[in-house]
Amino acid sequence: MAIGDLEQPLCNGDDIVAIATPPGRGGVSILRLSGPNIPAFSQRFIGAIPTDRLAKLTEFREQDGRAIDHGLALYFSAPNSYTGEHVLELHAHGSPVVMQMLVKRCLEFGVRLAKPGEFSERAFLNGRLDLAQAEAVADLIASNTESAARSAFNSLKGDFSEQIHLLVGKVTELRIYVEAAIDFPDEEIDFLGDGDVLARLNNLKDIFLQLKKTAKQGKLLRDGLKVVLTGLPNAGKSSLLNNFANENRAIVSAIPGTTRDVLEQVIQIDGLPIEVIDTAGVRDSTDEIEVEGVKRALAAQRNADLILLVVDDTQSNEHQVNDLLANLPKPIPFIIVRNKIDLSARPAGRSGDNVGVSALTGAGMDELKELVLEKAGYRQIEDSQFIARERHMDAIHRAESMLLNGIAQLTDHQAGELLAEDLLACQHALGEITGEVTSEDLLGLIFGSFCIGK
Numbered sequence: 001m002a003i004g005d006l007e008q009p010l011c012n013g014d015d016i017v018a019i020a021t022p023p024g025r026g027g028v029s030i031l032r033l034s035g036p037n038i039p040a041f042s043q044r045f046i047g048a049i050p051t052d053r054l055a056k057l058t059e060f061r062e063q064d065g066r067a068i069d070h071g072l073a074l075y076f077s078a079p080n081s082y083t084g085e086h087v088l089e090l091h092a093h094g095s096p097v098v099m100q101m102l103v104k105r106c107l108e109f110g111v112r113l114a115k116p117g118e119f120s121e122r123a124f125l126n127g128r129l130d131l132a133q134a135e136a137v138a139d140l141i142a143s144n145t146e147s148a149a150r151s152a153f154n155s156l157k158g159d160f161s162e163q164i165h166l167l168v169g170k171v172t173e174l175r176i177y178v179e180a181a182i183d184f185p186d187e188e189i190d191f192l193g194d195g196d197v198l199a200r201l202n203n204l205k206d207i208f209l210q211l212k213k214t215a216k217q218g219k220l221l222r223d224g225l226k227v228v229l230t231g232l233p234n235a236g237k238s239s240l241l242n243n244f245a246n247e248n249r250a251i252v253s254a255i256p257g258t259t260r261d262v263l264e265q266v267i268q269i270d271g272l273p274i275e276v277i278d279t280a281g282v283r284d285s286t287d288e289i290e291v292e293g294v295k296r297a298l299a300a301q302r303n304a305d306l307i308l309l310v311v312d313d314t315q316s317n318e319h320q321v322n323d324l325l326a327n328l329p330k331p332i333p334f335i336i337v338r339n340k341i342d343l344s345a346r347p348a349g350r351s352g353d354n355v356g357v358s359a360l361t362g363a364g365m366d367e368l369k370e371l372v373l374e375k376a377g378y379r380q381i382e383d384s385q386f387i388a389r390e391r392h393m394d395a396i397h398r399a400e401s402m403l404l405n406g407i408a409q410l411t412d413h414q415a416g417e418l419l420a421e422d423l424l425a426c427q428h429a430l431g432e433i434t435g436e437v438t439s440e441d442l443l444g445l446i447f448g449s450f451c452i453g454k
């Protein structure tokens with residue numbers, strides 16, 4: 001075959017390529033290709049279509065025949081691949097330069113660069129994964145704690161989707177029953193009034209309650225908790241951050257106004273990822289840098305999920321504490337951390353929203369952590385925990401409110417037709433979670449936030 005033939009682009013934009021491994025140097029990097037023309041591409045580029053799922057040692061060559069590298073080719077024929085299309089993985093040495101040469105080589109065949117999330121989007125469009133599972137792929141990769149990773153994997157396996165399908169099944173069954181009743185107007189009232197329908201509706205209501213609880217935990221595990229430390233200079237905020245982090249992350253000093261920048265540290269408490277944010281002590285200052293620090297501290301407070309107001313227990317008077325409390329942004333939950341109890345008479349531990357601690361000795365820290373989890377509404381996760389997103393919570397809430405509407409239609413008005421409509425709307429809202437009901441905009445939004453190569 002003449003070289004000219006080789007360079008006839010044989011892919012027309014349906015075939016995509018991306019580096020699937022993170023940027024940087026390593027033993028191996030992987031290039032992933034997917035599309036209808038991948039077998040032809042493989043034949044031309046490496047001179048063969050490897051046996052399905054059997055690693056083939058091969059050379060990767062430039063157009064003029066010079067070798068770029070050698071490595072493994074792994075082929076998955078459609079539909080038994082991640083995307084449901086023909087997929088080829090090229091495993092080369094983990095050098096950014098080698099990878100770029102390989103990508104360039106693929107482009108010469110008319111393969112194009114994949115958009116973020118495009119592999120997973122194709123997997124969704126080809127029915128390999130539903131939407132919640134595809135999202136779980138991204139969440140697993142992004143997970144920060146073991147609990148979050150396990151929950152994401154449960155979603156990826158389909159545990160969350162299965163719960164949604166079971167629920168949709170029950171809603172659908174009931175809707176069909178109600179519609180049948182409407183079709184026999186003489187008996188409609190009896191049908192709807194015999195208590196069975198209401199009992200089934202109430203059962204659905206209970207399932208929703210449980211689902212909301214689990215989904216809320218799943219969302220916490222995914223998004224984590226933003227905890228902002230605030231208080232007067234020298235209260236011990238930076239010491240507290242260091243205690244949380246188990247390392248000397250922030251500069252601690254007896255000089256008030258030491259912390260100016262916003263410092264962040266991700267920690268975990270019982271598997272919940274928590275971003276602890278240390279800020280400048282809030283006070284009036286003429287120092288330009290400190291003023292900026294205070295500005296940033298106030299901005300961080302407004303973005304917090306939970307605020308820890310740290311007060312020096314040897315210095316505090318309750319007037320001052322009340323003033324500080326009054327100035328916190330509302331309605332963000334807060335805890336008052338009474339620090340330096342090694343110097344004051346206060347016992348360690350909790351009383352209401354107050355916790356006595358010593359950032360220096362660690363006394364009271366366990367109780368503080370417990371209270372943080374309590375304020376977040378987090379419980380130690382179970383094996384069946386799945387990961388969830390705001391989008392899922394929103395769909396569940398809408399579906400639930402449709403159900404509640406429907407129940408009111410039945411109990412207040414005996415309105416079977418309206419009940420059936422509400423149940424259908426409930427079903428549709430739930431369908432958004434797994435992607436049975438979806439829009440192009442939504443898909444763009446979801447997959448656009450993936451990283452390239454996923």
Ligand SMILES: Nc1nc2c(ncn2[C@@H]2O[C@H](COP(=O)(O)OP(=O)(O)O)[C@@H](O)[C@H]2O)c(=O)[nH]1
Pocket residue numbers: 232233234235236237238239240251252253254255256257258259281339340341342343357358359360361
């Ligand atoms: N005895 C005692 N000193 C503390 C404690 N926490 C902080 N300090 C001291 O208080 C001073 C100010 O602490 P720092 O963490 O920098 O306070 P920040 O300005 O609120 O960040 C430093 O000298 C710390 O060593 C504590 O629990 N006990």
Ligand SMILES: [Mg+2]
Pocket residue numbers: 237238239250251252258259279280281
């Ligand atoms: Mg500080």
